[in-house]
Amino acid sequence: MSVKPEAASALFAGPFALATLSAPEGHAFPALVTPDAQVLDLRPALGDAGLTMRGLLDAWDAVAPRLAALAGDTVPGRRPLAEFRVHAPVEPxxxxxxGANYRQHVIDLHVAHRAPGDERPEAERREEAAQIMDRRAAEDLPYVFIGLPSAVTGPYDDVVLPAWAEKPDWELELAAVIGRPAHRVSVEEALEHVAGYTIANDLTDRATVxxxxxxQIGTDWLRSKNAPGFTPLGPWIxxxxxxxxxxxxxxxxxxxxETMQDESTKDMIFDVARMVSYASQTARLLPGDLVLTGSPAGNGMHWGRLLRDGDVMDASITGLGAQRTRCVAEVAR
Known part of the structure; x- marks a missing residue:
C-alpha cells in the first residue's frame, strides 16, 4: 500500500530518508524521500539503472555525500510519495x-516469575532484579541470535498469522542498518559502521519459543520468529x-x-554500539544487514492479550516515522 497522506507532515527526522518503492505494476527501486513527501528515483540520479538499496549501502561511504547533495538540490523528476507502494527499505x-535487552522489561519478567516459596514483598524482589540488571550491564554480554531475511515484509503489508501460531505477539524494536562491513570492531568504532536506523516489529509465537x-534443547527461534512476514520493516532508513x-x-x-508499548531506548541494557560490536566479534556484518536491539516492556504476554485476526498495529519510533500492519489469520485468507 502507499504511505498515508496524513502522515506526510512528520515522516522522519532530517533532510532525507531512503526507501524502497514501486509504482503500480512496476519494479521496486531505491528512492530518496524528502520531508515534504517527494520522491527521487536514485537509479537515474546516481547513474545506475540496476541499483538496489543493498547495492547503494554497499557503496555507502562514497554515496552518502551525494545523497545529502541531492536532497538539497532542486533536481527534476521528483514525484509525490503517495503515488508509490512502500516496501521494506532493504533486503538484508x-x-x-x-533478546532481554530492556531493563524494565526484564525486571518485570523477573518479578512475575518468582520461584516457588518466595514470599518476599514485590518491592524487595524488584530491587533484587534491578541489581541483577545493573550487574549484567556492567559485566555480561548481549544475547544475540539469528533471524531469517525471508521473514521481512513491508511496513504497511498485512501480517499473516499462521494457523499453527497459538500465541502470536508483537515486539517493537529499533533496528540499526549496517553501511560498512564490520568484523571484530570495538564499541568505540561500532557506530561508524551503521548507515542509519529503521523500525522493526519482531513478531514471536510465544507458544513455540x-x-x-x-x-533440554532450549529456545526454537526458527519456529517462533521466522514465519513469512513476521518482521515488518521500515518505512525508511x-x-x-x-x-x-x-x-x-x-x-x-x-x-x-490502545497503547501497549511506550518506552525510550535509554532503558536498553546494551546500547546500539555494544550490540553492533558484540555481533561483529563472531560474524562479519555486511552492508544492508540488520541489528535488532530488543523490545521494551508491554508485549502481549504482559497484557494477557495476543494478536488475532483483524488486529491493527501502529508502531513508531522518534525520528523514524511509523508503520501500520493489519493481522490476517491464515484460515481467513
Whole structure:
C-alpha cells in the first residue's frame, strides 16, 4: 500500500530518508524521500539503472555525500510519495536479533516469575532484579541470535498469522542498518559502521519459543520468529547523521488504537554500539544487514492479550516515522 497522506507532515527526522518503492505494476527501486513527501528515483540520479538499496549501502561511504547533495538540490523528476507502494527499505543478507535487552522489561519478567516459596514483598524482589540488571550491564554480554531475511515484509503489508501460531505477539524494536562491513570492531568504532536506523516489529509465537518435545534443547527461534512476514520493516532508513541520540528514542506500539508499548531506548541494557560490536566479534556484518536491539516492556504476554485476526498495529519510533500492519489469520485468507 502507499504511505498515508496524513502522515506526510512528520515522516522522519532530517533532510532525507531512503526507501524502497514501486509504482503500480512496476519494479521496486531505491528512492530518496524528502520531508515534504517527494520522491527521487536514485537509479537515474546516481547513474545506475540496476541499483538496489543493498547495492547503494554497499557503496555507502562514497554515496552518502551525494545523497545529502541531492536532497538539497532542486533536481527534476521528483514525484509525490503517495503515488508509490512502500516496501521494506532493504533486503538484508543477515538479521541479528537481540533478546532481554530492556531493563524494565526484564525486571518485570523477573518479578512475575518468582520461584516457588518466595514470599518476599514485590518491592524487595524488584530491587533484587534491578541489581541483577545493573550487574549484567556492567559485566555480561548481549544475547544475540539469528533471524531469517525471508521473514521481512513491508511496513504497511498485512501480517499473516499462521494457523499453527497459538500465541502470536508483537515486539517493537529499533533496528540499526549496517553501511560498512564490520568484523571484530570495538564499541568505540561500532557506530561508524551503521548507515542509519529503521523500525522493526519482531513478531514471536510465544507458544513455540521453547521446544515441548525436547525442553533440554532450549529456545526454537526458527519456529517462533521466522514465519513469512513476521518482521515488518521500515518505512525508511534514516541516516545516522539525522539521529543525534539513538540511545534516547521513544518507541510506541498501539494495538487497535490502545497503547501497549511506550518506552525510550535509554532503558536498553546494551546500547546500539555494544550490540553492533558484540555481533561483529563472531560474524562479519555486511552492508544492508540488520541489528535488532530488543523490545521494551508491554508485549502481549504482559497484557494477557495476543494478536488475532483483524488486529491493527501502529508502531513508531522518534525520528523514524511509523508503520501500520493489519493481522490476517491464515484460515481467513
Amino acid at each position: 543478507r543477515q538479521v541479528f536479533q537481540s 521453547f521446544r515441548r518435545d525436547m525442553p 534514516v541516516p545516522t547523521a539525522s539521529i543525534a541520540a539513538p540511545d534516547d528514542l521513544r518507541l510506541t506500539l498501539r494495538l487497535n488504537g
